[in-house]
Amino acid sequence: MKALRFHAKKDLRIEDIPEPPRPGPGQVLMKNSFVGICGTDLHEYASGPIFIPTTPHPYSGAQGPQVLGHEFGGTVIAVGEGVTKVAPGDRVAVQPLIMPRGGEYFADRGWHNLSGSLALVGLSWQSGGMSEMALVNDYNVEKIPDTMSDEEAALVEPTAVVVYACDRGRVTAGSSVLVTGAGPIGILALLTARAFGATRLFVSDMNETRLTLAREVVPGVVTINPATQDVGEAVRAGTLDGIGCDVALECVGNERALQSCLDAVRKQGVIVQTGLMGGKGSVDFFQLTFKDAEIRGSWCYPTHSWPRTIELIASGAIPASRVVTRRITLDDAVAEGFEALLDPAGSQLKILIDLSR
Structure with missing residues (x-):
């Protein structure tokens, strides 16, 4: 074969x-x-x-x-x-x-x-x-159910990654969420956060083509280019009382993006490191402590999430x-x-x- x-x-x-x-x-x-x-x-x-x-x-x-x-x-x-x-x-x-x-x-x-x-x-x-x-x-x-296409079956695995990341971030109805990285995982994370009930979505990426794709795939998302905008300032400007987002999902594996997440998240907010770093990264730990925030890892997914992810896709929720x-x-x-x-x-x-x- x-x-x-x-x-x-x-x-x-x-x-x-x-x-x-x-x-x-x-x-x-x-x-x-x-x-x-x-x-x-x-x-x-x-x-x-x-x-x-x-x-x-x-x-x-x-x-x-x-x-x-x-x-x-x-x-x-x-x-x-x-x-x-x-x-x-x-x-x-x-x-x-x-x-x-x-x-x-x-x-x-x-x-x-x-x-x-x-x-x-x-x-x-x-x-x-x-x-x-x-x-x-x-x-x-x-x-998979009859309502799911063969193409969608190939998308269950990457979707399971972001379902778990949203679980780790405790994304829920009314959440405001920043995603760093407008690649396929980042955009799937936006779609999943919306399915979980998030009402304010932000995505940052250095690539304008990717940001354009994000706006097409996820209508209403606020796009931010870190090359020309301050991510934290842009997120605070778009959140209630300017406090920052509830959850930040780092989906690119970049130290600067992780720091942007920490800057953008509100006090007692949650940062989920989903992207794989190529080496050792660092963050401003004073800011992490001062904000009383959390940084959580998110590795793959628990296998018991598979039927749930299939249902989310087959139903059209994601x-x-x-x-x-x-x-x-x-x-x-x-x-x-x-x-x-x-x-x-x-x-x-x-x-x-x-x-x-």
Whole structure:
């Protein structure tokens, strides 16, 4: 079957690889429909290997070359012994966290995203979404309703990231929310905050093209360019009594953006660090203490949030498909997908690979 595999930095290859074996006990074989190119995939391509193991993964045994893709969905072809949650013909979204089977503190308590032994489909597993078929565990698939499209199934994973971030920030009805970074995660965060009831939305980004896209996707959002505006001042000017926002979601992984969040948030507000920093960052801790504010991390998502995220998308509460700006074939994935998303012009948000073409 055809697959896109990571071999080394800037070395992605379209290859013909063996089809996955028949599913064993507790496993599911699926035909992939759509897969999204994630920021993590881009980091692997531009600077990797980062998460892709160069020696056998301690839990999954996987190592490069690796089929990429952890934002995907498809149709079940076959199931192994003991699988009852899905059947052949069911359409599913893939939850990519590969969980240790007992004896690990966080995994045993349902917080698989916090497990130190965690593996991920498309990064440290035998299969990935950027191929015609994938073999996964039964707990990795969640059946989607008829009201959800195959494209939307590929958007459940990135949406789950921001649903968890909004949970961590305690976004609720009437909240005012700043998001730093108008990439696909940032704009999904805006859509999710609105679904949670936020009434005043702000987004900051240095790229005017991205800010224009944000205004198109999220009508009514206030856009701020830190190159020409002071983020904190702009947010305070747009919030009740000029006190600042209730919640700030840092979605770009930038030290300056994190400081902007701290400046913009009100006293006793919450900052959620969602973007991955490339190195050690710093903030004004006097300001953090003086404001009596909180900074929280947000890593992946708890797996029990998956059905909830599917419902939020399928119901239309989170119109996740609005972030999709291009659909391409697997053959064009490198030039029209990875390279396009690395273009500093930032004209694309979420690019989906259509595996049926």
